[in-house]
Amino acid sequence: MNMKRWITSGILAASVLALAACGDGSNESSGDDNMKTVGVLQLVEHGSLDAAYEGFKEGLAEAGYTEGENVTFDYQNAQNSQDNLKSMSEKLLKGDPDLLLGIATPAAVSLANETTDVPIIVTAVTDLVEAKLADSNDVPGRNITGTSDMVPIEQQIALLLSIVPDAKTIGVMYNAGEANSKIQADLAEAALKEAGLEVKVLTANTTNDVQQVTTSLAKDVDGIYVPTDNTFASAAAIVGEVAKETKTPIVAGSVDQVNDGALATYGIDYKSLGIQTGKLAAKILDGDAEPATTPVETAENLELVVNDEMAEALGIDPASIVAPE
Secondary structure (H helix, E strand, C coil): CHHHHHHHHHHHHHHHHHHHHHHHHHHHHHHHHHCEEEEEEECCCCHHHHHHHHHHHHHHHHCCCCECCCEEEEEEECCCCHHHHHHHHHHHHHCCCCEEEEECHHHHHHHHHHCCCCCEEEEEECCCCCCCCCCCCCCCCCCEEEEECCCCHHHHHHHHHHHCCCCCEEEEEECCCCHHHHHHHHHHHHHHHHCCCEEEEEECCCHHHHHHHHHHHHCCCCEEEECCCHHHHHCHHHHHHHHHHHCCCEEECEHHHHHHCCCEEEEECHHHHHHHHHHHHHHHHCCCCCHHHCCCEECCCEEEEECHHHHHHHCCCHHHCCCCC
8 A cells, every 4th residue: 555655646746847847948938939139240340330230229128128038149250251141140140040140241241141031130231232232122021121321421521521621632431342331432532523622532451451541631631530340440540540630620421420439420329320221120039020111211310519629639629610500
């Protein structure tokens, strides 16, 4: 009888443990179902792109997606390597993400080459249509939408000319290998020529070339314009040091470039652009929007930013620099 009672108790205990285990598994599965995965591919590490990613996570959090609670991020930084872009894109897809984020055009294109099914949000891309990522800005038509970092070129040129009103020659420098940079540089050159100025253009292929290009250009011009170029943004501090030595005013495409070394901009704050992108991504994760029919957005916030330290080094009163009309 004692043996029988022991066996019965053992069976009951095992049953309770099995039920408890099933209960734990059920709860875990339910939690996983609510957890979203976002794969992130960033071209390179520098102030503007880093800020865009920071802002993206902040925008998602404002929309109800908090890291570790209901969303996880698989972040990859290609360090400006095409080989890395390819392998990292493949790796991100293997993680079965609910959504992908491409930060900068090469990263966005790399992700687009890997999937036509997983929703892709992009940011820090100047022209999605030109990059063949969208059929149009109003109706992208594919699995991709996002935010453009096209800056107000004419207003930025007007800002530069207000700083050097007697200028005769203005320099433009960028990496010709970056399609988005070329778009901006061509627009800047056209605006400068329309204003009756001579334009000298120099390009750098890598960050190693930036110091030499900036030094060479600064000797021959009265001011320099730099678009939102990843190569020059990565070496913004070097650009700033040359500007101080040569006393050359530089207007750049983004707020982060000014914080890192340029004199001024009337342009994009990439963190704000990232927040905007995150909120757009949340709508897709919620199932309230689809990339194919969600218009590409441009920056909602543009601002005048002046680097007071650089202005002082150049002998310019920061208060004299005002936003263009």
